[in-house]
Amino acid sequence: MESPDDRKYTRTHEWVALDGDVATIGVTDFAQSELGDITYLELPEVGDAIALDQAFGIIESVKAANDIFSPVDGDVVERNEAVVAAPEMVNTSPFGDAWLVRVRVADPQQLDALLTAEEYRELAKASAH
């Protein structure tokens, strides 16, 4: 699955899309394919604060349980209950329906420091094994 151009990326395989001051965060297709069948998601509650480069949740598959790192500082305004109830959605729609959380960002300019889609595609290609 192609990494869409309309968003930014982290070195730890999260994506973030900004709309005004609300950022939607998810994990990439590369992440889901490396992890295998996703079985469980632990996500913060609405109202929780998340911090740049800090782990804010856990994504668990049949063979691993990895931290999900935040690309921004912000407060959680929405949590995707559908994906919590059906974690396998991350395998089929990582860039679409399986977004994880929406946060109100304190400083939208934090996204400037992240990878572009092109840069992320390079990273993913180099990481693949």
Next chain:
Amino acid sequence: MTFNPHTDGDRAAMLEATGVKAVEEFFTPVPQRVRFPELDLPPVLTELEATDHLAAFAARNDAPPAQDVYLGAGSYRHFIPATVGQILARGEFYTAYTPYQPEVSQGTLQVIYEFQSLVAALTGMDVANASMYDGATALAEGALMTVSSARGRRRIVISPTVHPAYRDVLRTYLEGLDLDLVEIPLTSSGFLATPDDIAPYLTDDLACVVVQYPNFFGGIEEIAAMGDLAHARGGALVVSTYPVPLALLQPPGELGADVVAAEGQELGVPQGYGGPYVGLLASRQSYVRQMPGRLAGMTTDTDGKRGFVLTLQTREQHIRREKATSNICTNQGLMATAATVYMATLGPEGFREVARRSYQNAHYLAERVSDVPGYSLATAGAFFHEFVVATPGPARDVLAALLEQGIHGGLDLSKLDPMLDGYLLMCATETNTKQGIDRLVDALPR
């Protein structure tokens, strides 16, 4: 799987395949001076000499008949039916280790699954694991399950009536962690902690309240009320208990417990000078991902046949590494098997009978002892099979007098706390008898 030792032919083939002349060559990375050191050992004993040597040590143990022992305090003498030893002695159980290729060990996993099911049923909880090392470490790990730095839950409040050795172990487990352990002093009388004792220490960063049921002094506390206080602060209730009392008492799961830990030694495991024992750990479904240790699960294979697996392994330290709740990656398989055979042999009725007789013997003992002038029952309220007696003068003198008659009267509580001089913790199980109890009462110094 059967054990296949190497033959000389096997070794020769392996040496040829690796191009190595002799097995000693594999050890050349080890520095010469420590590679094959001279060992200064005494001369070899024959099996007969070794047996005599060890028997002489064993003879120094004082092993009184069960009916003359009234010592509990966390390790209990119960009758172990012959089925336990017979089944345990099977090589498949006796020498098996924690399965690392679990699906090949279906028999082992099935026993673990049955064990887990019995523990969950006994404690009234949703899920139990394959066992921990002992009751003390099970309790420490159980408390840690409720901690969450992400949610700001870092305070553990522990009741003063939890077994002192268990409190020591919890303290050790928490060393170096950025957590707040609050040990409440015992201020209420009657050797019982109350909800009022606990309430002042509960704050909004409460991870859990840890209580014991029945408590270390044998008494039964208001566990449900303590649970309500913890829950009102967003914290969990962690209960340390024992299996045999649960045959008669309401299980902790019905009293609001979120996590239950217990010492499983009572279930077919000998007292054995303190071990090996077996820790039981159970919790509500919502805590299952924080549960340490192994979890056996039941599922179906691609042909639709029932099979057993180790499940939720991604929680464990070989995958989560330093982010795992715990680094335990094994269980007490042999003792857990003993516990399963014990419970299966007794069945619910037999198990209740063990508990009933323990209760009745203890209450007869308490009644007769407290009738002796100078002695009184110090445990307030209801108790199961242990209780505290106030003695006329130091408890050690009472114990010395009883020992002269070959009777082990219980635990002198001044050993734990000099302030508790003159208090004796006594225990009775189904292995005690009316005659034995009458004999103890006659031997009590007046």
